[in-house]
Amino acid sequence: MQKDTVSWRILKDKIFKGFVILLSFVSILPLLFILFYIVKNGITSINWEFLTHLPKHIGEAGGGISNALVGTGILLIISCILAVPLGILAGIYLSEHRKGRLSYLTRLCVEVLQGIPSIVIGIIAYLWVVLSMGTFSALSGGVALGIMMLPVIVRTTEETLKLVPFELKEASLALGVPYHRTILKVILPAAMSGIVTGILLSVARVTGETAPLLFTAFGSPFMNFNIFKPISALPLLIFNYATSPYPEWHSIAWGASFVLVIFVLILNIITKLVTKRWKVQF
Amino acid sequence: MSIQSLSKAGRSELFFQGVLYLSACFLVVLVFAIFLSLLVHSIPSINEFGVGFLFGKIWDPVFGLFGALPFLVGTLLTSFLALLISIPFSLSISIFLGEYFTEGTFSSVLKSAIEILAGIPSIIYGFWGLFVLVPLIRSLQIKLGIMPYGVGIFTASLILFIMIIPYSASIGREVVQLVPSEFKEAAFSLGATRFEVIRKVILPYARSGILAGILLALGRALGETMAVTMVIGNVNVIPDSIFSPANTMASVIANEFAEAMENLHLSSLVQIGLLLFVVTMIVNIIGRHIVKKMSVES
Numbered sequence: 001m002q003k004d005t006v007s008w009r010i011l012k013d014k015i016f017k018g019f020v021i022l023l024s025f026v027s028i029l030p031l032l033f034i035l036f037y038i039v040k041n042g043i044t045s046i047n048w049e050f051l052t053h054l055p056k057h058i059g060e061a062g063g064g065i066s067n068a069l070v071g072t073g074i075l076l077i078i079s080c081i082l083a084v085p086l087g088i089l090a091g092i093y094l095s096e097h098r099k100g101r102l103s104y105l106t107r108l109c110v111e112v113l114q115g116i117p118s119i120v121i122g123i124i125a126y127l128w129v130v131l132s133m134g135t136f137s138a139l140s141g142g143v144a145l146g147i148m149m150l151p152v153i154v155r156t157t158e159e160t161l162k163l164v165p166f167e168l169k170e171a172s173l174a175l176g177v178p179y180h181r182t183i184l185k186v187i188l189p190a191a192m193s194g195i196v197t198g199i200l201l202s203v204a205r206v207t208g209e210t211a212p213l214l215f216t217a218f219g220s221p222f223m224n225f226n227i228f229k230p231i232s233a234l235p236l237l238i239f240n241y242a243t244s245p246y247p248e249w250h251s252i253a254w255g256a257s258f259v260l261v262i263f264v265l266i267l268n269i270i271t272k273l274v275t276k277r278w279k280v281q282f
Numbered sequence: 283m284s285i286q287s288l289s290k291a292g293r294s295e296l297f298f299q300g301v302l303y304l305s306a307c308f309l310v311v312l313v314f315a316i317f318l319s320l321l322v323h324s325i326p327s328i329n330e331f332g333v334g335f336l337f338g339k340i341w342d343p344v345f346g347l348f349g350a351l352p353f354l355v356g357t358l359l360t361s362f363l364a365l366l367i368s369i370p371f372s373l374s375i376s377i378f379l380g381e382y383f384t385e386g387t388f389s390s391v392l393k394s395a396i397e398i399l400a401g402i403p404s405i406i407y408g409f410w411g412l413f414v415l416v417p418l419i420r421s422l423q424i425k426l427g428i429m430p431y432g433v434g435i436f437t438a439s440l441i442l443f444i445m446i447i448p449y450s451a452s453i454g455r456e457v458v459q460l461v462p463s464e465f466k467e468a469a470f471s472l473g474a475t476r477f478e479v480i481r482k483v484i485l486p487y488a489r490s491g492i493l494a495g496i497l498l499a500l501g502r503a504l505g506e507t508m509a510v511t512m513v514i515g516n517v518n519v520i521p522d523s524i525f526s527p528a529n530t531m532a533s534v535i536a537n538e539f540a541e542a543m544e545n546l547h548l549s550s551l552v553q554i555g556l557l558l559f560v561v562t563m564i565v566n567i568i569g570r571h572i573v574k575k576m577s578v579e580s
Binding site: 009012013017019020021022023024025026027028030031032033034037038089090092093094096097102103105106108109110111112113114115116117118119120122123124125126128130149150154178179180183197204207208209210211214215218235238239242243250253254257260261264265268 | 294310371377403405413414506535551567
């Protein structure tokens, strides 16, 4: 009975452990590859002109991505204006009414919203905004991104507010402070770091989204500040340039990818620092 | 305090409560409105093709023929192939982080790597796939003697597999950690090795949670658009092998929606969106339900 001896069992244990460690680290190899290629191909195209100039015509050297940077900024501002107040208010409702039919339904809907594929959100923004306005626009792209931000903001707000101790609220109410002032002036400030984290996370989530912008913001080779006109965005520019047949455009796409990845990574790091530093500790 | 100011406070109180209530209602209305809009705009295509939409093999906008079968096959093939490849990896990470190295440098390195993997935008995966993975696959196909497309179902699955690892791994880690230590200690005290504990105690206990993680990863894979669109080849026919180019439900929407001029074409694309919405919703709700049930039980 070779199979049952203790040494065989220990050997099996060791082999398994080695296997687990090997597979775990093999699965982060693609990440290293991706980061390596982005940095290798992207860093050479980054310079001041790249960040501050408009793209040039095919065949002309140089050119930049300033329209996409501005576009992404405008889209993010629109989506934050739409999603942040609503998300925080809904989060407050959920943490104040932990049980109840509406809370249950709202939580379910937040889950559903989080799972909706981004391309479907794009269709919705097209049907609601683009069709009724008759043109692709920055506004419709902002609506699409705003819908995608909502679930993250609602959930983080709800979860942070739940961590705020009940005594704080009791103390405020006992002093005769009205309920709404208690929430706005006592509970919300105490939970601010968590809420900010949620907003940053949601921004990080939507900055790289391309699918919902394909037929809403649509992209534009010009600098545009009008929210009722088509607008460019970093991920859209990467998509259009990467799938084009021109090598000059490919290198611009690598540069834009580098900028996008760095931006998303920095957002993630800031989020981590915020949660570590100002974690709700009571 | 005078009666007047009290009643004023009461009014702003009511106002505040009302605003909270409305914003919660808004989320519910939003989801229903999304569903209804998709449904209403699918009606022309539902009327025209009925159930046959799902089984139609031909998608030809020029002749106004719209059958979604090629995309259903494409989506199912890429998603399940990606899941199949990812399971050993995500399971290993779950066990690694949940049992072998719950803290320390090793685990925090792996954990941050997984987080970054989840944070990288899908367009970057697609771009990288197009310029690095596709040439690799092409040279592999030349060696194997198949048509060297480079793009296709297999390439898309490879990209998807990398993208969905974080989803199943993070839930897998949580449920592996949820296994009560009494169970593990009991098995250890009977002389079981770590491997035996993992196989006979941890995995059976965490089974449904691991399944839930896989379901959530599936939900993600089904709806993934950009990365797949860039490497799948975008051909509207049923693929005849896993190396042939194809199209998925999400990628056909991405490719054709902006150019869809005719009402029927647009409506058919919206109907594919509706299908995606319903399927991912079901997969997600089941997955989250299992996770919630597990964490409540322990």
